Amino acid sequence: MDELVAKKISEPPGVAAWPNTAAEAAVAGDGDGDALELVELFFFAYRDFVGDADRLLENYGFGRAHHRVLHFVNRRPGLTIAALLDILRITKQSLNRVLKQLLEAGFVEARAGVVDRRQRLLYPTPQGATLARDLAALQSARFRKVMDELPPAARGAASKFLFAMIDSGERERVRAHLACAKAAGAAT
Amino acid sequence: MDELVAKKISEPPGVAAWPNTAAEAAVAGDGDGDALELVELFFFAYRDFVGDADRLLENYGFGRAHHRVLHFVNRRPGLTIAALLDILRITKQSLNRVLKQLLEAGFVEARAGVVDRRQRLLYPTPQGATLARDLAALQSARFRKVMDELPPAARGAASKFLFAMIDSGERERVRAHLACAKAAGAAT
DNA sequence: TATTTACGTCAACTATATTGACATAAATCT
DNA sequence: AGATTTATGTCAATATAGTTGACGTAAATA
Structure with missing residues (x-):
């Protein structure tokens, strides 16, 4: 690692690799200040945002990983393992541990795919749906409160x-995911 | 993505199984739908936001924990251990491991407090400041790009x-932190 | 029939965090 | 001066969330 560090440090060529923005920032001095402020605000905002859910999850012996799985399964019932892995960007081994717990605890259920029986389509159980909704309620409550506080133009x-x-x-992938989830919600 | 769409389409059986939750969500009002969308956007946005830095940190054998410590030490030179713990909301044992590595690798240095010699005031070394700046450059570059893409009114x-x-x-605490960091930054 | 795909699973390992207990030096109170 | 509190370090055990790699199996597909 030290050689990497040394390399990095002794690397004025690296400057070329930087976003020219770094150079600009150095020149502009505090021009970067605003962006840096946003970086930190984003950190603090996310920290508090997930904190709400974390506290509720503790009551169930679940963690953030369970939350994410339950959330996306609930938002998109019939999700396949592969699709879930793609959204979460984790390995199947990592997903498996968490998913197994959710299945065993009866928050999620898996049915064999109809068109392709190798697939396991994931659905929330009523219990899982309830928890997912409670968690989502906490987080969307925060958003709603934020919207109330914000000037209308900023909403x-x-x-x-x-x-x-x-x-x-x-972005396209996310857009499709949202549309799909919205359709699932609207369908009912 | 295509597979997601395809799977979705080939999934009429799933529809019947669709959630009570979704139903309830619909009942609960679509005001929730928007908030739910924000919840997911926040997840994806944060995922990609930290991803930039993660890739750079790998070259140094550091992780996110190191990034956070280095970032705040760089933003607020002379930070005490207690202040850092308060910002990061972790235990001193957890901080210690990461901080020790940063100290040993020469990215951060600690000086005894002048007014209170029990305190260890943390400062970035030149090496640490460079890395911190590179990391910050990546992240603020993303923000700047975002600002460019956004309609001026939204910025x-x-x-x-x-x-x-x-x-x-x-919020007050954060506001104070930002003000302090801004003052420190102005000095550079 | 042969191969690829979707998924499960065992094992070993890393990173980040936790709780609890104890140590030390410096500041502060009485 | 002596007792206590404070700021920090450290050892140990544990939990959670992730990784890579290897191997297995059933179902789809070429």
Whole structure:
């Protein structure tokens, strides 16, 4: 590692690899200040955002990993393992431990795929749906409160902002996921 | 993504099984739908946001924990252990492991407090400051790109939005931190 | 029939966090 | 001066969430 470090340090060429923004920032001095402030605000906002759910999950002996799985299964009933792995960006081994617990605890159930029987389609049980809803309620309550606090003009900006924060290559995927989840919700 | 869509389509049986929750969500009002969308956007946005830094940190054998410590030490040189623990909300044992590595690798240095010699005041070394700046550059570059993509009217909204997302009891603390960091930054 | 795909599973390991107990030096109170 | 509190370090055990790699199996597909 030290050699990597040394390499990095002794690497004025690295400057070229930097986003020119770094150079600009250095020149501009505090021009970066605002962006840095956003970096920290994002950190604090996310910390508090997940904190709500964490506290509720403790009562069930679950963690954030369970929350994510339950959330996406609930949002998109019939989700396959592969699709879930793709959303969460974790390995199947990692997912498996958490998913197994959710299955055994009766919060999620898996049915064999109809069109492709190798697939396991994941559905929330009524119990799972309830917990998912409670968790979502906490988090969307925070968003609603935020929207109330915000000047009306700023309200629509939040989702635009968050969407723009996503890797551009990922946006279509996310958009499709949202549309799909919305359809599932609307269908009922 | 295509597979997601395909699977979704080939899934009429799932529809029947669809959730009570979704139903309830629909009943609970679609105001929730928007909030739910924000919840997921926040998840994806944060995932990609930290991803940038993660990739750079790998070159140094560091993880997110090191990043957070280095970041705040760099933003607020002279930070005490207690202040850092308060920001990060972790235990001293957890901090210690990471901090020790940063100290040993020469990215951070600790000096005895002047007014209170029990305290260890943390400072970035030149090496640490460089890495911190590189990491920050990646992340603020993302923010700047986002701002460029956003309609001008929405730009100011981002920091208001993020600030409103923070626990109300924490906002003063965060505001103070930002002010302090800004002052420290101005010195450089 | 042969191969690929979707998934499960065992094992070993890493990173990040926790709780609890105890140690030490410096500051502060009485 | 002596007792106590404070700021920090450290050892040990544990939990959670993730990783890579290897191997297995049933079902779809070429």
